[in-house]
Amino acid sequence: MTNEQLIKEICLFFFFSLLDEEKAFDAAQRAWFQYQDLRKKLPGTKESVLVIQATGRVWNELNPKLQRWRPYLTKDAGWAWPAQLNMGPWMEFQKRSTADELMTTIWCYIMGYSESDVATGLGLSEGTLRFRLSHSIKKIGALV
Amino acid sequence: MSREENEKPQSYSKWNKREMSSFVAQELLYDYMKGFLDESRRNAVESDLSENPITKKKHQQMMKGFAYLEKLRSVEVQPFLIEQIDEPSTYLSVLLKKSQFEKWPQSLKWGIEAFVVLMGIALFLIVTPWDKAIRLVILPQNQQVILAEVQKDPRSNNSVSLSDIEKNEKPQFSDDKKDGKGEAATEVVVASNEKPAALPPTPQPSTEKNVPAAKPVPIAAATGAATGASADPKKQPEISAADKKTPSGGFLFRGQFNVTNVEMIAPKLKEKIIALGGRKAGEVEIGWKKSDTTYYYHFTIPEAKFEELNEYFKTYEDPHMVKEKHPRVMPDGILRLILTVEEKRK
Known part of the structure; x- marks a missing residue:
């Protein structure tokens, strides 16, 4: 994958996990630099695994301070979605779910990474991953 | 054991059947939808789905969930955002983000920016060496202030007026050893006639009848006096007025008084002058006998003794010392005097 694709996936992860464009930008920048460090330290590791590890580290730092009931989305910061897309159910899911469920759902069903990676x-x-995913799907289904 | 007993399948169930509960079926719905279940479990989940409405409902919810997550994949990231993330952030950009500078009121932003600009200007004004800059820019290098050097030699070319006076006038006296003629450097001509005229007591020209009210140019006065013997002896050029054309800052005191029996008094004056620290300032000695009735005193004296000397003179007569500008500059604390003592006319 090219650097642009990797950065795009990192940006999307933090967009869906934080739902705050300013924080997502900062977190994506930090995760990108983390990824570059991990790539130097673990040269034989798969890129997708390194991306998940880098984003996981930054997420763990931000999660305790994250105020999940205050989304900040303007469509001017660099993320764009169709007008007919309803972000309400996802906002509700982000507020109610656990950190593990949120991360696994984003990586598997939004970013399209394989469950093994x-x-x-x-x-x-x-x-364990499937258990968390099943609960996430059920929650989202109930909110839609 | 009989053969029939061996052919019977081993049953772990008390009631000889094994059925999947709804709870387990609901928990296995995800694996069922993903195709991870084996045949027996898949059949058990399907049978529970067909029979149990709750399981069916949950199955439908999960279907919606999958569909919704599929829609979320339509969120895109703009290229400029990718570029911003790829470039390293500076300290200033991080500071602005942390402080949320963009959300501050406009007036506050303008105030801070104006303050920063003013501080920059003030710093520039303080640091810049303005005196050196002015010297380099405003004053050209070739412009220099030259102090005029006053030369004692009357034949020097510093003053045109002095040389003209020397050429044209016939001084009554000087300090020259040869002819004992008078001051050549003075720009004031006392008189063209041989007899020295009385100096006006005050510098006010209106007090004297024959003293012209105007302040004549020294050259004109000198030439006028020199060309004539026809010059009116009664006319006395103004002496005490400061000659603005005098190039130097020097001066001298000129005085004149009449005494009875000048031959007796002249040596006493000389002794007193010398006792007070007087030194001859010209070529002739102090108390040079100019004529039978006139004695000439040209000397320097310490400034501190001047008052005492003046008081001594007043015991005979007030000499009416007049201060005149002269190109010859004396050292600080030293005064130069020219005094003329004459026999009082009866």
């Missing part, structure tokens, strides 16, 4: 990146078993 996500499990490796997060340091989980696939069974």
